[in-house]
Amino acid sequence: MLYIIALAGALLAANSLSLVIAGWRIRSRRDKTPSLAVRPPVSIVIPLCGVEQFSRETLESALSLDWSDYEVIFCVADKTDPVIDRAEGALRTKPLAKARILVGDDRVSANPKLNNCVKGWNAALHEWVVLADSNVLMPKDYLSRLIAAWRPESGLVCSTPLGSRPDGFWAEVECAFLNTHQARWQYAGEALGFGFAQGKSMLWRKKTLDSHGGIQALGAEIAEDAAATKLVNRMGLKVHLVAGPFEQPLGRRTFRDVWTRQCRWARLRRVTFPHFFAPEILVGVVAPLLLGVSAAFLSGASLFGTSFAVLCVAYTPELILAVRKNWHLSPLSLVAMMTRDALLPVIWMRSWLAGSFDWRGNRMVIGSNESRLEAGVAGPIASP
Template identity: 30%
Template sequence: MNLGEGLSLSEALTWFGAFHWVVSVLLLAFSSIATVMQPWLTERRAKNRLQPPVSVVLPVKLLEDSFETAQESVLAQSYRQFEALASAVDPQSEASQKMRRIFERHPEVATRFLASTANGAKSPKVNNLVAPFTEATNDVIFMKDANAVLAPGDLAEHLRQLTDQVGLVCAIPYGANAENLAAHIEASILNGPHQRMLYLASAFGHGFGVGKIMLFRRSDFLRAGGFHAISHTVGEDNAMAKALARIGLKTVFSHRAVRQDLGRRCMKDVYQRQLRWSVIRRGDVLLSFLLEPFCQAFPSLIAAALAAPLVGLTPFSAVAGTLCLWLASETLLSFAKGWRLSWDAPAILLFREAVMLAVWLQAWITNQVVWANENFDARTDSPRVVCTEAPLKPPVMK
């Protein structure tokens, strides 16, 4: 079979493989450099020197291994004035009781525990955020997931990014303290291609809604549509970034990453979590979703095998060389960032790539995702009202 004027199918595949391989390797190189350079580049853009009072919002649902460490890391911040508001749909859950005990150990911080009763949003996280966003005393809100661990000074450092042109500050998460194979695979996913792409975008001044940490002004959130603008999707972080962009405010990544302690993981949960994020990206950031195979190793290995004849190599040699290149790059990057490496890193990379490719393929054909052991349809509907709480209070300026 010939394509066009004398170009056979095998030749077309060879040239396509060469194109894919070159693009993938260039992305690997530039994103690795950006991952190292991003903290320095982004810190230079951090022009805000004000330290206004902050309302820290802590949504509570599941009790994970790192729950206590993560929540204590907030209350130990040396920021001059902040309050902490925790919220939960089930105020009597084990996680809620643990959160109350943590609050009791920190009488020096103004704390409140709120019961969430909102139920109109597609995302359970949004429903849980209505109460603390409504009751927050301050205009500046810092929302942190229950498994995100802050380093000392993080609150003040993230505030440096909240300039007049910025509406949302997020932090790029990295996986740490993995204790079993599934956790190591998830750490490799978190610290691998997706994270490198976020660092690459951030190095050029671009940001995306990533919900581990979200720092914003409530007055901006209200101008952007409030809960009406984010109630229609399970990807509320990206929806908030888009809503703020519509009123002319940027989303940026902080110069400080945020640690996520993984502990022990179940492989099924890891797969379902990655599938949820992939389905959300397909719906909200289609171009990024379509380009993902260029960021993954497995498609590059296939491309290397296809392109091997162009450089006089056997497919096996091309695949082996590409795999070594990928491993060397990720090993050097891990050393540069201070991430933990284990002796079985090559096997973990291969497991990771198999999971990521399977997730990407399945994300084409499903809208069903699992979140906190519950099933959801990730299709985006038109925005709707979510508040069953009182209307949001006007922001308090101090």
């Protein structure tokens, strides 16, 4: 029984430690803009596919940055895509001299999002290039924060998505996945030397990537962020994160939206980084809760009291992190966190099964040891 208690305590301690590290590493969104001695010109390449709920706001945010010299390149694969009208409208509302829309599809990989970015990458005029998803809500100091995070040993600077403006319970659950779970663990991992790329916002030095195969090299994996992580590591460099993650407004989400997205990400992590993915079954409250209840049952202690204590130890520091970083919180947040943790082991087990699903009009097939996109509808992909 002592072993059960020790294991439960170790899991809860690891959970709390990750929250402490993330709290130390992540800056609040209210922190002032970092000062920079040099503000180099930057190219921002944004792949577009379809109109989303916040498309107008996110596209206009890219055209309203506090940066003296930057260009924005919107990339669209299909000339009939209605998002072109939305991008043209954003350019009329927020005119930027160095902004343009490029249309066309370069089939360099099985990843439609990457294919859509190729023309933008090749057309980029500047040494610093940001590959950014279309649903990132860029703050005025977006480029300042990305450039400020670059270090001498950096090969890539990224940002995780920070869920905001949820509409409905399942959007609250999505926030619980993105913020105090995924962002927390990613920042804690980076602080411990395990930096992983995130495709939401990726800042590259163009000559660095071009000297190692160019943007086409990111097609080595089905997910460009996994390929970026492995490529940067092979260079002997590091993946670093911005001081604080950038917003992704969520709007309405259904259970199916959350389930398919999290299953997709879990399967991709399992295929691309299996040695890091395997221990994820121990993440969340389910494992320590089951161990704690088992120990209470064997010792005759109160099952309710033990469960309550485990939940308090697990969720109190998580709620504190969200409060201190000014992240989204609502009366539903605690229930959403508990729902997320109940789903985690089910998603983990599902990820080991072969299957397929539709990914922005493209059929993705993931087997036991590989993943691929079947031939079908071509179009760029942006993570939802």
